[in-house]
Amino acid sequence: MNWIILITAGIFEVGFTTCMKLSDNFSNTKWTIAFAVCILSSFLLLNKATQTLPMGTAYAVWTGIGAVGTVIVGILFFGEPANFWRLFFIATLIGSILGLKFFAGGAH
Structure with missing residues (x-):
């Protein structure tokens, strides 16, 4: 539920x-x-999540979701560029978010 x-x-x-x-x-x-x-x-939901998840992990995942999602919205709705390197680094960010979820320890 915390995730x-x-x-x-x-x-x-x-x-x-x-x-x-x-x-x-x-x-x-x-x-x-x-x-x-x-x-x-x-912010209220982030605060709630940090009650059961490590703060550093929760904050990194929260900002990562925000960054990836905002870039996708920018590309799809605001005509922002979708070149190879931009998409490559967004993919690495997604990989980092998943790594934190699955390998950095979920709850304390």
């Missing part, structure tokens, strides 16, 4: 970065509210 909470926190991180872009420098009220909901949800 599901952490993954959900990471998804909300992708949500808040996406809403931040769509908020147009926080001038669009709808996207600014969505940003606030996502960032609060993300």
Whole structure:
């Protein structure tokens, strides 16, 4: 359950970065509210996950999910580049996230 909470926190991180872009420098009220909901949800869930997972592992996975997800959203919805090296390093980041999940010790 702790990993599901952490993954959900990471998804909300992708949500808040996406809403931040769509908020147009926080001038669009709808996207600014969505940003606030996502960032609060993300931090609350991360806090909950660190109660049962090692803090360093949880934080690294949370930021990794956010980074990978934000890059994917940028490529799919905002026309950001998807060149070989960018995708290669995103793949290595995904591998690192999985490594932390499966090999760095889950709970204390």
